[in-house]
Amino acid sequence: MxxxxxxxxxxxxxxxxxxxxxxxxxxxxxxxxxxxxxxxxxxxxxxxxxxxxxxxxxxxxxxxxxxxxxxxxxxxxxxxxxxxxxxxxxxxxxxxxxxxxxxxxxxxxxxxxxSALRTAAVSVAALRAVRPLSTVDRVALLGCGVQARTHLGLLAAHGAVKSVIVHDLSPSRCRAFADDLRESLPEIDVEIAADAGAAVRSAPVALATTTTTTSYVPLAWLPEGSVFLNVSLDDAAEDVLLGADHLFVDDWHLVSEDDTRLLGRLARAGRATGPGVEAPGARQVDADLATLLSGAYPRPISSTDRTVINPFGMGxxxxxxxxxxxxxxxxxxxxxxxxx
Missing domain, CATH: 3.30.1780.10 (ornithine cyclodeaminase, domain 1)
Known part of the structure; x- marks a missing residue:
């Protein structure tokens, strides 16, 4: 034929x-x-x-x-x-x-x-390159939708997470989400946080999977040695993106060409640059995720470093x-x- x-x-x-x-x-x-x-x-x-x-x-x-x-x-x-x-x-x-x-x-x-599985897989693969998944005992989830559920399920399938603390702007959605987790993943302890700050401060890994277009997570919330997965792209405040010890993106061209997300706006304002590009007064993204996952990232990530992963999303x-x-x-x- x-x-x-x-x-x-x-x-x-x-x-x-x-x-x-x-x-x-x-x-x-x-x-x-x-x-x-x-x-x-x-x-x-x-x-x-x-x-x-x-x-x-x-x-x-x-x-x-x-x-x-x-x-x-x-x-x-x-x-x-x-x-x-x-x-x-x-x-x-x-x-x-x-x-x-x-x-x-x-x-x-x-x-x-x-799309949801791809997004979660990129997050978990990047996290695995930064921390052994077996050591990721506790995770904070900001946003209680499909992305949060998919991320947590994939983490659990790879031997991570003994406890999770969840927060959502809708208390009823948060309670329903927590109840679903207790039934579907009974091996994981589930807590509900009164506010986003309490969730982020209490966990070494935080996942932002919201629909916000307004940043609200400051660097001061991130514990030493923590990883912040900025999946929904606008949760991390400016000082998180500019002040983290390590900042990774999946594709700098996609990030820098987009003016609807904070890191892209910082790039257009000359306050952030891509990997290997130096500019006075600008934060240089440390590496793309391909470099990190290939093992070619040259800088060690210490136990006290704050790491931010900002995956724009690649088709x-x-x-x-x-x-x-x-x-x-x-x-x-x-x-x-x-x-x-």
Missing amino acids: HALSRPLRYLDGATVASLCARIDPLEAVTEAFLAVRAHRSGVATEAALRWTAPDGAAARSLVLPAWHEGVYGCKIINASLGNAERGLPRAAGLILLYDEETAEPVCIMEGAYI VHDVALATRVHALARDTEAGVFLPR
Whole structure:
């Protein structure tokens, strides 16, 4: 059968989740980081469409094109901050994979599950490069949504976390989240923090997975030797980004070109620069995550150093995970075929 006549494979969310359960996501994202470092994988310019929904909530659609080891594709991930009030997931999306020769789409799959898993895998892989996961006994979670649940589940699956302290601006959501954790992860002690400061101060690792656009976590909250995973990108205050002992990003070009997030605004103001770029009065990002994960980061991270990981999000990791999902789908004849 000629490539042009092939049907389009579609994988729904349940199928994607079942196939992802057979994949090591930390291995996949680490492989992708190293491939980017070796110029075998990469990302193209992202596109963002933002609008205000009729109910006044902020909505957006992001398109992240990327290639990984000869596979080409993109993630389309949408979100509306009003979805929680509608009883809907905040984010929804699709991932498309293309034929290398003809460029036609060969697979389309539900993307929100992979997007959340990719995000958590990058965080946990970066944390593992900084601290042995077996020593990460306690974690603070800021924000009680899908990302927080996915991060904690992945940490637990890799032998980390004996206790967690959670905080959310919605007390009812926080209580429901804590109750869910006590049922689904009974081996982990769960506490609810009265405020974000109490949570961050009490844990050697803090994860910010919120929807805030206003920074609120100062450097003074971070204990000595702690790691702050700035997943939602705007939780860490200016003095955290400029004053941490070690600051890592996934892709400086993506960070510096974006003016909606704090670190990008600091870059545009000349107050932060990329790895290896010195400028008077500017904080230099210490390294990208590919350098850290490859073992090439030259500076030791001491037991008292404060480390900040600021992962902007690279579509190459979604494509890397989706490639593995697609391969399993072909091997197991999973999914349904759509006519062209």
